[in-house]
Amino acid sequence: MDRGAITVGVAGNPNVGKSVIFNALTGSRQHVGNWPGKTVERAEGAFYHDGREVRLVDLPGTYSLAAQSPEEVVARDYIISDAPDVVLVVVDATALERNLNLALQILELTDKVVIALNLMDEVRRQRWAIDVPALEKALGVPVVPTVATEGEGLQELVKAIVEVADGRRDPQPVSLDYGVTVEGYTETLQDDLNDLGIEERSRWVALKLLEDDPQIVEAFKQGDLAALELSAPDASPEALQALLRQAVRLREGIRPDAKVEIVRRRYEFAHDVVHDVVHRERPEEDSLTERIDRIVTHRIWSWPITLAIFVATFWITIKGGEIAGGWLDSLFSWLIQAARMWLASVQAPWWVSGALVDGFLVGVGTVITVMLPPMIILFTAFALLEDLGLLPRVAFNLDRPMRALGSQGKQTLTWGMSFGCNVTGVMASRIIENRKVQLTAILTSPLIICSGGYGAGIALVIALFGDRALPVMLSLVFLSLGAASLATLVLNKTIFRGEPGGFVLEMPPYRKPKWGQVVWRALVDRVAHTMWRAIEFAGPASLLIWLLGNLPPGAAFEQTPVGWLVRALAPLGRPFGLTGEMLTALLFTLPAKEIVVPALAMTYGLQTTLMESEQILNYLPQAWSSLSSYTFVVFFMLYLPCLVTLWTIWKETRSLKWTLMGLVVPLVTASAITFLVYQGGLLLGF
């Protein structure tokens, strides 16, 4: 018997608990990355069963294997090219018909399939019954009922996987009957394929040729059958062309349309299977979901409810971030003190302690203090809302208003995340499958005030405006939303012009969230991952800033690089009412917006490190007029994403062009708005 490692691809529709099964089986031994050449997430993990290593690859959630989206291409290519020992198909037992559409497509590609019939708790709650042996018989492959969130059925699932991998169980997948015409034509094409020496998966290839599958047709056109892992020793390019022409001719003979007919037949089969194996006492409408939806998507109530969901999330994020940030702040103060004392005790030279403590450690500490708490809270909150099923409803409610900007409802979710932290907003754009809307969401997220900018902004606004701080702050929030809307509109009118946007969204039933899982997902999947990126960036950047402000040693302020920068940038800011000191300080806030106040202190030559300073807050109100104060805070809130956000944009888009656009879009929008505010202010005589 083969005792090597077993590889398993995990496929399924979105939102069926695929990742839950994956996490439950692999625990913490997993690695998250991207598929080569695609911006589609790839998670891999492994576990041991009886001393055997079982490697799992979590395939992206898809409704089909038609190769119409990057996700579908990734999933299909993996099953064809990597030839896993077993494909585990996770299906939603409450929506079996729709899920079987995918499962049946996979059964056409490979025999080695195990089906996890997940969400059986929902089936029991609705008092349905599913005849599992009958389903197994109808499909010809092992079917294991599971409740992934409770770990129910996972042992049996692993057992079935290993048995199939070892050949102790030999699945005989059902071969679908597509009707006389399609079957006849498929046979004709299959014979032609066999004549060319193509034996493997010939039925599947024949069906795909009839369906006019773009990937397969292209491979035949190019004569590149290796891409499909097919060997065709006898096939000349001409023979392949002839085969294609034959396929086109046959396709014409299928009414109304070969593709429609094939999918229809598959669904018909799925319908018959479901009819035979699923026994329902009640109609399929989920009454609980119905009742909640009647309120949440109500004609009038949907608005305050949507607003309340957002406001509550931010309130918790900002409040919780303040408290936890306080703890982290004292932790880092203590660490910095300790480091400084230790370095003094070993008599390290001033530039070592300066660079290490005031440069590196302060930078890393600031970023962690500012970003970690809101990120944890926000990710947890949104994961919870997602688990509950509320997020799709928010997108549903807000789609129409967003359409006026040329976008769609899901973009509001990324904006919502951006209010907590731009990084989370950029990452959340993954949920948007339309590339154009996804890019718009990524590029406009930085214009939303994040909690870092908000925290620093409040300190600054209170110092600068005193009693008028509240209206100023509110105006900033609206300005930021306005700027993001404006940028969305302009992007859709210019670079994304004319590209179709559509909005098709599954509305899953409401489910009770599983707390452990939610927190786990938020912490491990996202936060740990992101924080590491943040530290990688913030440390070196802060070190550089410290060097700029302190070299050459002992020089007067005018001679330091900071002094130079102040003078160099001064002419740039003039039309916007911004001074060289302001711009240089803004440049220094690139690692994290939080450090704006100490950065200002540095550029005004009041101090040489980024530690807090009371002095500068007293100095500024006298030095700046109220108009230049306001233009500064406006520009500060909007101008650029922090470096971590920018890095995230790069990671998500894998494109230099779009990362640069991530710089340009906020900068141009912020400049335009600041210019209007400043010049308008001058005209009005402020």
Added chain:
Amino acid sequence: MDIANVFDWFWPVLAFLLLILWLWTLLRQRRERPPVQSSISGSAHERIEAEDMLKAAYVQQKKEGRLNVSDLARALGLSEALTEQGMDALVAFGWVEKRAQGGMRLTEKGEAHAQDLIRAHRLWERYLVDREGMALDAVHAEAHRREHTTTPEELERLDAELGHPAWGPHGHAIPGPSCQVPSSPGRPLSEEGEPGDRLRIVCLDEEPVPLLAQLVALGLKPGVDVEIVDREPGLLRLQVNGVVVPLASAAARHVYAVAEPRLPLELGRLPVGARARVVEITGGGTHQRRMLDMGFVPGAEVTVLRKASLGDPIEYRIKGTGIAMRRTDANSVMVEEVEDG
């Protein structure tokens, strides 16, 4: 030299360089743009004339099953000599081939091109009505102007932007022949229906334009249900939107209707709570494939669950799951309403 002076000229120079770069990219873009589609022979004007002739020939061939100069000349109101000359141009374009005994036939290429033109025409009409708010009776001329200059890519983009509509604003299928062809679902109101019958209007003749304007003003538009009140020689009384209107039989000849529930509806038109059966998914491409995979296959039953507070998007139940989509996306699904019970 003082360091500050360096920066005084540094920024203007940088700005100048950026300006040059920008202009250069603009110029390059201009150059890369494909040249305007040139006609195979002669000027653009000749091509437009030839295309109009082609459309007429196409309609003729569909309607009569054959094509000859004298019938076509009569339909176009031109002299036979002029028509002959026009047909020669079509032959030169490779759209028409001459057959024995003076007969003619559209080539495959010609037929495809005619269909493209009709498709372009109806899509533009739909666009002008839906997006630019033009009146139903005013769009024909404008669409006629635009159909000749639309490239296939522009057409596909237009189609996608409109949500792959199945019907032009006058009720002609896109693409498809005119109202009068036998394959059209409708029959002229002058012949169809007894008093008391409820009919649904499916098609209006695009010409004569003044008549079209009057019909539209009476509320007689595709998709509207009417009831025949009574029929006298030369006159027909219809109840439209609760109002009884008289219609001359001569005018009724240009209105086509079907017995009410026969015509597939666009899914987006159904009210909340309605149940329907999918007939087909129009449009093709990625969107069609996606809808099919979501379970919108012919024969599937779909229920309208709810509309968002501004009437759009709309949530449907299909195959046991809730799917929300925009009205324009839903309109690519043609359905038949299912009676309850």
